[in-house]
Amino acid sequence: MQIDARGVHYRDLNRMLKEAAAAGEKEFVLDNVNGQRYIGTGVNLPVNIVINGVPGNDLAAFMDGPAVTVCANAQDGVANTMNAGTVVVHGSAGDVLGYGMRGGKLYIRNNVGYRVGIHMKEYKRQVPVIIAGGTAGDFFGEYMAGGVLILLGLERRQGEPLTGDYLGTGMHGGVIYLRGPVEPYKLGKEVAVLELDDGDEKILGKYLKEYCDCFGLDYQAVREEPFVKLLPVSSRPYGRLYVY
Template sequence: MTITANLTYYKELGEMIRAQPDSELTIDRVVGQRYIGCGSAGKRLTVRGTPGNGLGQYLNGSTIEVFGNAQEAVGDTMNAGDIIIHGSCGDTCGYGMRGGRIFIKGNCGYRAGIHMKAYQEQCPAVVIGGRAGSFLGEYLAGGLILVLGQGAGGAYPVSNFCGTGMHGGKIVLHCDKVPEDLPRQVLVREASEADRAEIAPHIDDYCRFFGGDAAALKAQTYYVLTANPDAGYHQLYTYN
């Protein structure tokens, strides 16, 4: 089943999508409509064009694949499922994300992964193929953010204030040198074999979705950012 969006108002488009009984649906000629796939479960949505803010917000198990770029708040507070973007996306990708995975072929804007969190078996992941804007992983509470840094030439692939206020989770960055000038809430070390084993399935899937040499990506130098237990932020969110 295919729905042609064109200039259909976002609320009407959302109602059309929810009304379709098919488990697989293509939304064609999307031009900024918001909240596509919001709260969806058990479906596969193929989006062609540029979806607006809140793509896959509260996603609960569906797969959304975008052939194009996406705007802000991709996967806001999503619980489960996959969002696959064959392009770049705007700010606050994965805001408050609680489960599932987001794969971005290109770059993402500011505050990706802000306050992501994990619980029991739920461990969300955001994989960014290119570079990320400032405040990546701000107040990160759990989950994994992986920045492959393709196109950065081995340079640090994040803008300013990476991991500000993080108190859990893990940020893994490909770069040739140890990242400097990180906030005091962040500890940094070179990736261990266990870290590499953790990110390997995500790299495999990234290459499966977008193409590329998974073995070459796995062989790159990675640095791992984790929360500094002496920085004090964890006291605001956890009880020991």
């Protein structure tokens, strides 16, 4: 189903999506999208949504199932509290991506903003994954409680930092992989930098190959640069604050 979204209010656009998906439509192409919010929210069916244009904030918020492809940049709040599904962005995306995300995948080709992967969490077999191909702003992986966060820093200019400051601040679960070294002053006090082990190779191999396929990248070339791993020092960073 092809929808021309030019000038269509998000509420009407999303209603069209939900109604058609409920009626059995599986493939959606949305043309001329320009800032419409909440695309994919409330659909809860395994449909494919291709977005031509720049979707608005909270793309795939609370999403449970669909596969969304954005053929441009995305804005803030992508995959907010998302439960299942995939979002692939062929460009950059803004701040607070994957807030409280509990499952599914968010693959971004280029740069991401502040507070990406904040308070991501995993539960049983639901492990959310965010991979960004470029650089990230401050507070990457803040409060992270579970899931996998990968930052590649591909095609960086000379001297351009991979991440901002306060990396993994308040992190108490999950794992962050960075392609390239990290300066200790950028780390939140709740994380430690470690070398990869065999388990990490498996995780990286699984998700990164998929990511590279998505964007036509050469997996081996991406792996040439060594990765480091960030883990929380404690699963109880705030365990000794109170008088009982």
